[in-house]
Amino acid sequence: MKIVIIGGVAGGASAAARARRLDETAEIVVLERGEHPSFANCGLPYYVGGKIESRQKLLVAPVKMLRERHRLDVRTRSEVTQIDREKHIVHVRNLDSNESYLESYDKLVIATGAASFRPAIPGIESSRVMELRDLADADRMHAVVTSTAKRAVIVGGGFIGIEVAENLVSRGIHVTLVELGDQILTPWDREMIGSIDAHMRAQGVDIRLNDSVERFEETQGGLRMLLKSGETMEADFAVVSIGVRPESKLAVDSGIECAPRGGVVTNEHMQTSDPDIYAVGDVSQVQCFVSKTPIQIPLAGPANRQGRIAADHIFGRESSYRGTQGTAIVGVFGMTAAMTGLSEKVLQRSSIAYEKVYIHPSDHAGYYPGAQPLTLKLLFDPKSGVVLGAQCVGTSGVDKRIDVIAMAIQAGMTVFDLEEVELCYAPQYGHAKDPVNMAGFVASGVVRGDQPLVHANALAGDNGAFLLDVRSESEFAAGHIPGATNIPLESLRERKSELPQGQKINAYCKVGQRGYVATRILMQHRFDVANVSGGYTSWGHHQH
């Protein structure tokens, strides 16, 4: 058995190591275009920013180790230029000598990853317009940020853009971040990301939403950018990070089936339309675990698993990929945003029925010092209660809650299951009723009909409704939703005659808990009442 693997980073490296563990006799050739296989892709921004001091640390599986430990024939600076499927041969160019040669294969694994999308903006070819996909990019950017650079413009507010922004700021560089859309971090729903946006601005990042660069011009020692908004900006360099495209040209050229968005189409064993060729990692299109529709989503964990599965299948094992559920996390200036499953906007685009709840608990028991606020959004099927997705933002305990809900999605659990799950509790770690349980309580109440909800983003359209603020008088005085009437929860029973029978009442408090109690009280007195999910806090998140 001779296996040739094109690309030696996440998916390719995993396929190679797994193949060796399964078969000592196989010939395994890894062709990597770059200088290093298996470098720490996700560490690049932190190397640029100096958080990771040693470049050596990024080389997580050096060639020497792959050769000696796994007896892999790793060839760096080796670019595959063509796949000849009929002859079972790839054409390889040695990028150092510029010589080309042929390499035969029994099974081929395409793990070429994805390349930065570089739109046709005039001047984008300037060496001052950088990207950050590989070690060579990181080296170039590292050199710039440790020299005299004072200002940078980042184009694109995705994962890389956000992480680079943080790291440039930590180098003392002034950062302007230009994002075409109306929010940064578009995988999340917009109202969830406002606090991250505000936090970044507070750290000095100049965020420009709904804008884009229309032209780059080199100046003496710098770069000038003309924005769509008409503004002109000067900087030492720019970083373009507006998404990636599968590097599937080799597959396309050789007639392997690719999807409209460019990803190589595979079956559950990561096999392409040619059964002797597999595609793993960012180059492959996968199925969404939740919606069962094709998606193109670049993530390191799935890439590793796909590589493993491809190797298994090459050696006759029936391992199969379950689909990608889109679990993702990003940290910036001490805040964290994480998500799993489908976002509300994807649910809307996919016309999948859903309901949602917001909760705003603290990461751990409020009576123990250092408790920090979290916002957790849970999306679920309105009838069955099956969990469809979740998003969480805060400074601590964010990854934990999303990981827990990621497990719920993997297991096909419902919001009723979330009520019951038994998680770690001591006051410095969580709550006796963990935020995940709380989200389950609220969502289950909605599915069961115990708690009719109205969403903060729908309040404006609910003009005929009576808006009831059940917080304390002092909370109300400090700020409230326009048009609201204040009756504190504690006096609601006595003062319910002040409320209109027959008119819709929308009740809210700070985060939704007192609003829920108020809703339960008023429902039993036959008022037509709904609780504003996430309360005044969620309303605030929708105002930006």
Add this chain to the structure above:
Amino acid sequence: MKIVIIGGVAGGASAAARARRLDETAEIVVLERGEHPSFANCGLPYYVGGKIESRQKLLVAPVKMLRERHRLDVRTRSEVTQIDREKHIVHVRNLDSNESYLESYDKLVIATGAASFRPAIPGIESSRVMELRDLADADRMHAVVTSTAKRAVIVGGGFIGIEVAENLVSRGIHVTLVELGDQILTPWDREMIGSIDAHMRAQGVDIRLNDSVERFEETQGGLRMLLKSGETMEADFAVVSIGVRPESKLAVDSGIECAPRGGVVTNEHMQTSDPDIYAVGDVSQVQCFVSKTPIQIPLAGPANRQGRIAADHIFGRESSYRGTQGTAIVGVFGMTAAMTGLSEKVLQRSSIAYEKVYIHPSDHAGYYPGAQPLTLKLLFDPKSGVVLGAQCVGTSGVDKRIDVIAMAIQAGMTVFDLEEVELCYAPQYGHAKDPVNMAGFVASGVVRGDQPLVHANALAGDNGAFLLDVRSESEFAAGHIPGATNIPLESLRERKSELPQGQKINAYCKVGQRGYVATRILMQHRFDVANVSGGYTSWGHHQH
């Protein structure tokens, strides 16, 4: 409907609030023996230690709030002395006036919790021998530790004992901890807890295992203890915390069925043998979620859920309790131990077939600064791979991994599922292959037969085996398992002729990963080889 609830802390308070949300018209009487309902039980040690500065913070649901918000008839300092099931009446004593009265009920909820077990040790009645179960205890201990106390002896190395030890040390008090068993934190397996034990000793806690106090004697201004080991110890005060017993006397006296260990027997709706009487929280016996056998395990989260379920059932809802899976966590001096499901010792006692693996990953990617070691033990069915339990110890990311595996247990997942689950990954939060995935990989390899394992604790009995250390020469020189031969993994293929064919080979590395690769290599060359699970690190954990 008139509901009387005996006990107003976790389970009782939850039952009362839930009952009110379900029925505005119900009469709900909460009879609490102490001064405060719903105080922060788990915060008591941290109030004693000063981490929680304000006593007020412990009163999470003050009487006023319960009365006004939930219209509960909360009566503190009110002790129920008798249940008259026939007449549906309880006898109540007002502990301030010492007057008694009768209170009728339609449904009764027993939420009396558990009391500290105080063994019949001579002198234990001294006021200098304290416990820490309620606010009054905390007040007494707070007064002592903020006065002149310099030395304390803690009897019992369970949750409370450990937490009190940390908090007394933070008050500058010298602590000796006396534990009858051969380990602290007995819910965990012994080899998992050695690092916590060592860490506590390093912080100055004088831990005495396999010892106990045989006599307390008051001295002038202090306390003298005679230990079983023969030693005599002087201290300003002692804290006895050797477990709790369900406070089920009321139930027993009224003829309600109780289990041999004292817990009130209930069905899945928390209903006792008297259908009008429910028992929730630490007073009730529950079913183990994993083994489906009765257990008595005091945990706050389950108590809250049980209270809710009892209230639901009173109002005709079919909510049912799924059993307690024993998810628990404790923090001490910056280290954390967490667990879920069954421990190895419980599996052994219960004669349940199991296999186990140990891994020693870092909490997040090693190339990102601040990565800290974790030890994770996974217990699973050797045939089906169903997850039975997990334990984790470290300084960061411990709660997350156990919560994730707690979800796996809830969902009935297998180790094959753990391979596939998609968790948050960015280098500061985790790994592209999360420790949970890694544990899944290793365990799946064992179930599939890809990786025969031998356990560090069984090595000593494996005398006829050849012990192979595949670490580097320098690692070997710095310390190795006695009797081992060193052949670094990188030269194993070339030097395999040095290995005995036909003899059992036990291969190990530092944590098990290189040992796994070595095992795969040697298996394919038809050696009879097994990997030492968790490697040299796990071997070290078994040496204490």
